[in-house]
Amino acid sequence: MLSRRNFLAGTLAIGAASRLHAQAGDAAPTVLRIERHDIEVNGKIASMLRIRQPDETIGITTEVGKPFRVRVENHIEEPSLIHWHGLTPPWQQDGVPGISEPAIPPGGSADYDFPLRVGGTYWMHSHYGFQEQLLLAAPLIIRDGGETSGGQDIVIELADFSFTPPEKIYADLQARQPPKMDMPGMKSKPDLNDVQYDAFLANGRTLEDPEVIKVETGGHVRLRIINTSSMSAFHIDLGKLEGHLVAVDGLPVQKVHGSTFPIAVAQRLDIELAIPKTAAAYPVLAVLEGERKQTGIVLLAGKGRVRRISGRAGTASPALTLDLERSLRAVKPLADRKANRTYTINLTGAMQGYQWSINNVAWNKDVPPLMVTEGERVELVLVNQTMMTHPMHLHGHSFQVVAINGDRFAGAMRDTVLVPPKTTVTIAFDADNPGWWSFHCHLLYHLHAGMFTLRYS
Secondary structure, eight states: OOOHHHHHHHHHHHHHHHHHHSOOSSSOOEEEEEEEEEEEETTEEEEEEEEEOTTOOBSEEEETTSEEEEEEEEOSSSOBOEEEETOOOOGGGSOOBTTTBOOBOTTOEEEEEEEOOSOEEEEEEEOSTTTGGGTOEEEEEEEOSOOSSOSEEEEEEEEEEOSSOHHHHHHHHHHOOOOOOOSTTOOOOOOOOSSOOSEEEETTBOTTSOOEEEEOTTOEEEEEEEEOOSSOOEEEEOTTOOEEEEEETTEEEEEEEESEEEEOTTOEEEEEEEOOSSOEEEEEEEEETTSSBEEEEEEEETTOOOOOOOSBOSSOOOOOOSHHHHHOOBSSOOOSOOOSEEEEEEEEEETTTTEEEETTBOOOTTOOOEEOOTTOEEEEEEEEOSSSOEEEEESSOOEEEEEETTEEOOOOEESEEEEOTTOEEEEEEEOOSOSEEEEEESSHHHHHHTOEEEEEO
16 A cells, blocks of 8 residues: 555655756755744733745745746754645655655755746745744745736735744643533534734734825726635625725636625635725725734825724624635636546544544555546545534645635635535645645644645656
8 A cells, every 4th residue: 555654755756856957057046044033012022933035035036937946045053844835846855854855955956947937825834843833934926927917016925923933832732622512412613723823914923003004196007816824714805995905815716896805724715906086094994704804014105194004803703604605606617527536525523532533534654545547537525523614735836716615616726725613625636746735724733633644656
């Protein structure tokens, strides 16, 4: 039986060899440094991690058609590795330690070189240990020249933040006793926000001191919103503005007009805005799912006045649903064809001991992969048997949402889909990028507990 134990040694050797092969071109690579740095949140200093270029640019902005020629340097005291979330590199450059390549040791570096065929809003983050919980993430923007706003690009990177070390957060989750259902006939409710965070950040800042971005009165803006949070989903609130959702997870959808949009962990929203001709401050807020806590930025048009914004919304936001998901339609959907292979993926687990798994098996090195043949149309039927939502992310491929609770439709192309409690979501993809690919819940403590598997083609 094919297992991770059987392929690990060969995988690491191939990954190391691919690094030597990269950089064959003439252009100098873009250097990304993994660094430790201090940030101030709520008047206190915390030591966090970041990804930046030597000129202090955070992340990467590039163009479709250019090679992704990057050198990652590890300047921290432990091994690390970066995953290119939403991109479709050769599998040996996917950035998952022990699966695609070895982690980069302290003081070491790794080279990457692959083509960028599709533009959009993507991001990068560590897949090593608890580093992503320490904010080791950054935007990865690929402009394709097809954006319709013709205006200003604004990236909003959302994150949840805690002064408590992630190792202790995880240990506390494992030790927590779930509430007893003592009342006869009492119904279970969805479990939201397992971790009580100290702050929520937008571009590294709270609403005590939000980032203020100048925009032109009467101008056009494209918001690129990236939810890099460990565990927190939000509702985006445009306030007095209204916009058009034009892409999800980097891929275009038929326009959806509105002023509020849900965003799960690891998802991205591209929203086009027309700025009024009136000079004013226009907050763009992210309200925590199920609560009043919020973060955001301020768009400042002309000589408008920026007023203090509370860190608490007027009312609690609802739990995320799939209402928007049902209405989304891809601009470039998959070709119409029947599935060659279908897998049912049961999302399983329990709050008792904080156990999370796929098909009742927590990931370990002996779990066999989901076998797929190159060229097949594959459907994954994601059945959430738990009372928590699970944003499920597939590496190396984009997929199409094709059914919710058995109702078929040709939905959005994505790389991360939300599966609410007691809900079934079916996704389809073409196995056109052979290799070893991860598939997992992007709630990071669920991932760490074992809601993870591999697919091989």
